[in-house]
Amino acid sequence: MNRLASALTLAATLAAAQPALAFDITAMSDAEREAFGNEVRGYLLAHPEVLVEVINELEQRNAQAQANGDKALIAANAKDIFDDGWSFVAGNPEGDITVVEFLDYRCGYCRKAHGAVSDLITSDGNIRFIVKEYPILGEQSVLASRFAIAARMVAGDEAYAKISAGFYETFRGDVTDAALRNFAEDLGIDAEAVAARMNDPEVTKIIEDNHLLAQRLQISGTPSFVIGDQLLRGYAPLEAMQGIVAEERS
Known part of the structure; x- marks a missing residue:
């Protein structure tokens, strides 16, 4: 969790420095972007179950979008x-x-x-x-x-x-x-x-x-x-x- 906390701290620091942009990764310097990427990568390697959760959520959303699209096709025809x-x-x-x-x-x-x-x-x-x-x-x-x-x-x-x-x-x-x-x-x-x-x-x-x-x-x-x-x-x-x-x- 220390890596995630560090990543969140970095994000909060950047957001405070540029409140109009909130957290804007495009506003980071190359060093900041690399540091943030390393923290995220490290967290995901330590907690790969998060990726499974993300994939499951994506599949559910895609399935729901397909179902909604199919309903519209059936109604139209x-x-x-x-x-x-x-x-x-x-x-x-x-x-x-x-x-x-x-x-x-x-x-x-x-x-x-x-x-x-x-x-x-x-x-x-x-x-x-x-x-x-x-x-x-x-x-x-x-x-x-x-x-x-x-x-x-x-x-x-x-x-x-x-x-x-x-x-x-x-x-x-x-x-x-x-x-x-x-x-x-x-x-x-x-x-x-x-x-x-x-x-x-x-x-x-x-x-x-x-x-x-x-x-x-x-x-x-x-x-x-x-x-x-x-x-x-x-x-x-x-x-x-x-x-x-x-x-x-x-």
């Missing part, structure tokens, strides 16, 4: 996130918490998240779940999303739900026209009708709009989630998502 007139809605349509997932069917972490999201919706019973088709991993991802969107246009929500889950649970291998045709037939969906709609301008617009929305939300990867007024960028286990839902309810 609420209509497109929660009520765009197109996106598939599952779970409890009247649920008190809305969970929105930006997904890519070729994403391994989306596959991993699928089970956790399903468990969250089933176990909670009061969650409104929205899917945003966000293919970012190449042409096969885009083809898969076009297929899912077109199937919903042709055969409705039930068909879409089967396809969306099926991409994670049963579909294997490359996404090709032939593979998608077999996939549709296995699910009892009219493959020809779906194929005829896959390049529809409306399908293209839905995908483009989701990409633009993701950009505005500063989302660049999948899976990403909007949970209430929080953004979760990346995979999280069931317990973590349950914790965020509980925070939102409180």
Whole structure:
């Protein structure tokens, strides 16, 4: 503590000598600045736990700033996130918490998240779940999303739900026209009708709009989630998502 006391004494002396400037390190002479720096360095070496406290405080402030920024982004884009007139809605349509997932069917972490999201919706019973088709991993991802969107246009929500889950649970291998045709037939969906709609301008617009929305939300990867007024960028286990839902309810 003697080193800290010396540093504080030096600071007080300088402040008294120049009250208008208070403690202004730029007003120090080179010798004074060196002496002060040595005292601070010595104190930090003797008490490194102070650095841990500073780092923790900085991380907390950064996290809070990020959370506040995310809330503002969600509020500014609420209509497109929660009520765009197109996106598939599952779970409890009247649920008190809305969970929105930006997904890519070729994403391994989306596959991993699928089970956790399903468990969250089933176990909670009061969650409104929205899917945003966000293919970012190449042409096969885009083809898969076009297929899912077109199937919903042709055969409705039930068909879409089967396809969306099926991409994670049963579909294997490359996404090709032939593979998608077999996939549709296995699910009892009219493959020809779906194929005829896959390049529809409306399908293209839905995908483009989701990409633009993701950009505005500063989302660049999948899976990403909007949970209430929080953004979760990346995979999280069931317990973590349950914790965020509980925070939102409180």
